[in-house]
Amino acid sequence: MPRSHRRERSTVSNEVAPSNARPSRVVIDTNVLVSWFLSPQGSPAQVVGLATVGIVVPCFDARMMAEYQAVLSRPRFQIDPQAVRKTLEAFHTHGLTVMAIPSAAQLVDESDRPFIEVAQTTRAWLVTGNLKHFTGLDFAVSPAAFLRILSGMS
Secondary structure, eight states, rough: OOOOHHHHOOOOOOOSSSGGSOOOEEEOOOOHHHHHHHHHSSSSHHHHHHHTTTTEEEEHHHHHHHHHHHTOOGGGOOOOOHHHHHHHHHHHHHEEOOOOOOOOOSSGGGGGGHHHHHHHHHHEEEEOOOOGTTTTTTEEEEEEHHHHHHHHHH
C-alpha cells in the first residue's frame, strides 16, 4: 500500500497557570498534528482524535492554520491532502478561532509565538512534543501529560 494511503485518517509565558487553564481547551503544536498522521497509536494521536470529534476544543488562529497546512503538505511526510483537509475542517467545526493577544515572551523559536499567544489568550493547554521550546511555561504539556490531566478531570 502506498505510504500516502496509510496516512489517510478518519476525523473522528507564565501569564496563565495550569489552574487557570480550561482542560477542555487545547492548542495543538504542529509536531503533535504531524504525529497524528504518521502514527495511529500513541498519545499525540489520541489528543488530535479528541479534538477532531469535539471532546476537547482545539484553539487556533490564522497563523497556526497556515503553518499546519504548510507543514502537513510537505512531500516528505506523504500525507493524503484530503485527510489534512478533513482534519482541519474538524478543527474549524469543533474549535475556536481566535485573535490572539500579542505576547512579549522570550522564545527559543519565534515560529512558536502563535501557539503561545493562542494558548494564553484562550487559557488553553499547549500540547507539544517539544517541551524544550516552551521551558518555563507551565501551561505547555506533552500529549501524555495532557491526557493524564484530562482523565483526572472526569
